[in-house]
Structures are given as C-alpha cells and as structure tokens.
Amino acid sequence: MTSDSSTRSPFSEAQTPAVSVNIEGLSKNFGDLVVLRDITLKVESGEIFVLMGPSGSGKSVLLKHIVGLEQPTAGRVLVDNRDATDPATREQVRMALVFQAGALFNSLSVYDNLALYPRENRLASEDGIQEKVMRALQILSLEGKAQKFPSELSGGMKKRVAIARALVMEPQLMMYDEPTSELDPIMSATISEIIATLKDEYHVTTIVVSHDRDLALNIADRVGILMGGKLAAIAPPAELRASTDPRIQDFLNPRIDLKNPRFKHLET
Amino acid sequence: MKQLTNICAGIGSAVLLLGKSIGHAPTLLRQWPRFIEQCYLIGYTTLPIVAILSFFIGSVLALQAGYSMQSFGAKEFIGSLVGLSMARELGPVMVAILVAGRVGSAITAELASMKVYQEIDALETMNIPPSRILVLPRLAAVLVMMPVLTIIGDLVGWLGGAIVSKYTPFIALEPEKYFETLRRFMKFKDVLNGLEKAEVFGFFVVLVCCSIGLETRGGPREIGASVTRAVVVSLILILVLDYFVTKILI
Numbered sequence A: 001m002t003s004d005s006s007t008r009s010p011f012s013e014a015q016t017p018a019v020s021v022n023i024e025g026l027s028k029n030f031g032d033l034v035v036l037r038d039i040t041l042k043v044e045s046g047e048i049f050v051l052m053g054p055s056g057s058g059k060s061v062l063l064k065h066i067v068g069l070e071q072p073t074a075g076r077v078l079v080d081n082r083d084a085t086d087p088a089t090r091e092q093v094r095m096a097l098v099f100q101a102g103a104l105f106n107s108l109s110v111y112d113n114l115a116l117y118p119r120e121n122r123l124a125s126e127d128g129i130q131e132k133v134m135r136a137l138q139i140l141s142l143e144g145k146a147q148k149f150p151s152e153l154s155g156g157m158k159k160r161v162a163i164a165r166a167l168v169m170e171p172q173l174m175m176y177d178e179p180t181s182e183l184d185p186i187m188s189a190t191i192s193e194i195i196a197t198l199k200d201e202y203h204v205t206t207i208v209v210s211h212d213r214d215l216a217l218n219i220a221d222r223v224g225i226l227m228g229g230k231l232a233a234i235a236p237p238a239e240l241r242a243s244t245d246p247r248i249q250d251f252l253n254p255r256i257d258l259k260n261p262r263f264k265h266l267e268t
Numbered sequence B: 001m002k003q004l005t006n007i008c009a010g011i012g013s014a015v016l017l018l019g020k021s022i023g024h025a026p027t028l029l030r031q032w033p034r035f036i037e038q039c040y041l042i043g044y045t046t047l048p049i050v051a052i053l054s055f056f057i058g059s060v061l062a063l064q065a066g067y068s069m070q071s072f073g074a075k076e077f078i079g080s081l082v083g084l085s086m087a088r089e090l091g092p093v094m095v096a097i098l099v100a101g102r103v104g105s106a107i108t109a110e111l112a113s114m115k116v117y118q119e120i121d122a123l124e125t126m127n128i129p130p131s132r133i134l135v136l137p138r139l140a141a142v143l144v145m146m147p148v149l150t151i152i153g154d155l156v157g158w159l160g161g162a163i164v165s166k167y168t169p170f171i172a173l174e175p176e177k178y179f180e181t182l183r184r185f186m187k188f189k190d191v192l193n194g195l196e197k198a199e200v201f202g203f204f205v206v207l208v209c210c211s212i213g214l215e216t217r218g219g220p221r222e223i224g225a226s227v228t229r230a231v232v233v234s235l236i237l238i239l240v241l242d243y244f245v246t247k248i249l250i
Helices: A059-066 A087-092 A110-120 A126-139 A155-168 A185-202 A213-219 A237-241 A246-252 B002-023 B029-044 B047-072 B075-116 B119-125 B130-167 B175-185 B188-214 B220-249
Strands: A006-008 A015-017 A021-030 A033-043 A048-052 A074-079 A095-098 A173-177 A205-209 A222-227 A230-235
Touching: A006 A185, A021 A059, A033 A059, A033 A074, A033 A230, A048 A059, A048 A185, A048 A213, A059 A074, A059 A173, A059 A205, A095 A155, A095 B119, A110 A126, A110 A155, A126 A155, A155 A185, A173 A185, A185 A205, A185 A213, A205 A213, A213 A237, A222 A237, A222 A246, A230 A237, A230 A246, A237 A246, B002 B130, B002 B188, B029 B075, B029 B130, B047 B075, B047 B130, B075 B119, B075 B130, B075 B175, B075 B188, B075 B220, B119 B130, B130 B175, B130 B188, B188 B220
Parallel strands: A048 A205, A048 A222, A095 A173, A173 A205
Antiparallel strands: A006 A015, A021 A033, A021 A074, A222 A230
16 A cells, blocks of 8 residues: 555555655756746645646756756755755655656667666666566566667657656656657557556656646646746646636637737747 | 867866766776777777778888988888887877777767767766766776777887888888897887877877767757867877877986
C-alpha cells in the first residue's frame, strides 16, 4: 500500500516521502532579455502540475531552474525545502527530467541508456540493474527494444524510452518537457496516459510543461499558464475552462480568424 | 573588449574543466573500457596518417639538407639533421597538429552535438558529471598515446630520410653512414624532450577541444562553429606552447 505522502518505487516495495516544489519570486534574465518575472508558485507533493503557455513564454527555462540546470537572476527554487541550485539537492532528492527530444545517448543501446544512471552512480549490481531496466521497459511496453539504438526508434518510442530511463531513477519528482510534441494524436494520448498512470501508481510529484491542451485538461490536478514570463493563472482544469479572462480563453480555445489573422498584429 | 571577455571566459572554462576532471581521477580505473576506446580512437586511428606524413617530412628534410649541404661536402651529416629536427621539433609538433585536426575536431563535434541535443543536460540531471565520463578518459588516453605516436612518427621520419638519402643521385648516402651520424649527434634527451613537448601539446589540445564542445550554445549551426574554433585555437596553442616549452627545455 502507498501512503498518500509517499512515492513508491516501481522496482520494490520501498517508499520515500513525496516531494513538493516551492518557487519564490523567481526571475531570470538572459542579458537584456527578461524571460521570467517574479514567479511564485507551489507544486504540492504527489500532484500533476501542468505548465502551459505560448512559445517563448519561459516554461522550459522554469523547468531547468527546478532541476538546477539554470541559476536564477532573483528569487529561489526549493525542492523538498532544499535549494535547487545546490548540487547536493540532486543527490538527496531523486529528480528526473524527460527532455523534449528525449536526449537519449545515440551511441548507446536502449538497454545501456537505461542502465547508465544506476551503473555510473553504482546503485546496484549488474544483475540488479538488468532487473530494473527490464522492469522499466516492461512498464512502458518496450520489452523487445532493449538492444535497439535510438536512431532505430520512432518518435513515440523515443519518448517512451526517455520516460523509462527517468523511471529507472525511481524519481520522487518527475518532470516532462513537451512530452507530446511532434507526436500524432493517438501517441499524444498514450503519453498522457503514461504520465497519469505513473503518478497514480507510484505517487510521483509530476510537473509537465506542454502546449497540449488535451493533456493539460485531462490529467492535470492544476494548470498554470505562463504568459510573457509571468504567471497569468493557476487553477484546476475545470476552473480554467470556466475562466472569463479573455487571454486564457483565447489561449485555450483559439479561433482561426481568416478575416483578421493574428500574425498581422504580432509584435516584431 | 567583447573578444577579450570571450577569451578570458574560455580560459576560465577550460581551467574549471581541468580541475573537475582531475578531481574525478580516482574513477579512471573503473572507466577502463572508455579509456581503452579513447586510446584506440586517439592512437590507432591516427597512426596511418602520422606514418605517412612523417615519412614525407623526413624525406623532404633529407632532400633539402642534401641539396644545401652538397656544396660544402657535409652531406654525411644529413642523418643528424633529420634525426634532431624530427625528434626535437617536427615530430611532436606535426603529431599534435594531426591530433588537433583529426581527433580534436571529432571530440568537439561529438561533445557540441551532445550539448545541443541536451544529452549533457541529461547527464547532469542523472548526477553523472560530463567531466568524469567524457573528459577524463580522453585526457588520460591522449597522455598515453601522444608519446607512442611521436616515437613512431620519429622512426618513420628517420627512415624516410634514409631512403631519400640513398636513392637521390646527388646525395647517394648509404644508410649505414646516415644512421651512424644520426646516432653520433643525437642524445636520448633529444628524443625525451620531444616526447615531453608532445605530451603538453596533446593534453592541452584535448582539454581545449572538450571545453569548447561543452560550452557550445544554440543549434546545429553552432556545432560547426565550435569545431572551427576548437581547431583554430588548438593550432595557435600548439605553436605558442611550442615556443615556451622549447625555451624551458633548452
């Protein structure tokens, strides 16, 4: 049994406390370009939080701050009450990020991609690693692909392998960067189902950055909408659907207006 | 001013990378397969081109020396001239230039591509420092392979000089005489100094190429730009280091 506040390992009965993420007054500039402006939000332990927003609104940059790949210009990010920029945080809290393009190592087979984390961090014997890798592949229905190389896989399979690789880390915090981009609608739905299932079965705190409205409104506990580097809204999907804010409605239900096309009014 | 800032930032990155890589040195034993793979890539795959170029450099040296020395009857000293030039200067510099062009460019392209396609970020999120698994085995491998390549380059260059000296009509120097003067005027220290230079050049070439690869930002276009920068910086570095190392060793 999994208690409400614990993350369960996919490979054993071990349980670890689920983690929360606190973002406090986070701002990020790249030179003169302001990407994030004073973002404050809390992702509760064990929830699926989906971050949406137009392209270039800073969603992926925010994700990189949570995993400690970027340094804030101002403010801070706390993962399980530990500073995300502290390298020790990554050793104390198991965080996995599924990158937009998968970021699989092209020179390694699927098996070795999954085995890399436990092998390099000496977390298990070779037999133990094999057991974990095969279990992760089985969870994602990829049993027959262990010896394939990333270049031999379809886009959807690459995403599933990337998720399986993240799963081998037994994460307490799982992050997905555009997990359904470049996929057909059926495969997008499959990935959404995988994300929701992993969260339900293992109680992993999940943050998803996505443009995918169907994913956000169907699997999220809460949705945040980032516009121009600022949080325009945070609400459960039902509330968001009912929002009267014209910007939110325009983002969630964009109308194709051929008489007055948007691109004519875009800022250069 | 911006150029100067970039140069300082580049030097800083390389120094930091070196520090981190040295910090992971105790893990080298368990990275044995990676180390062997890099020895193969740096050493074995570079060997044919080192041999070909060394042979012809030795040949040209003998030809030029024979042409210049015949007028004052000193052509029996061709062996010592080719021997010393190859061992002290041309061998290590030429091998380093080949390593920069062939191995350094490949290292930068691979690491820059891994950076652009977020594989480096993926390693960091998995708590696997790139300096440990991508840089350290390459630095260790180049330290082992540079002396090997340089020795082979020297030997093949000497041989090229001997063959040209024998079969060029206006030189017609017997190999026994050629190698006799080569042995007479060369000391073990001359070869050793060349190997020391090769070690320094190879080490810094690989360090710079790794650093530039890992610092790549942007898209696929920047991979090409990084490779060009890495090769240019490496070539400049080899010649600058050559002056200072030679000054120290003389």
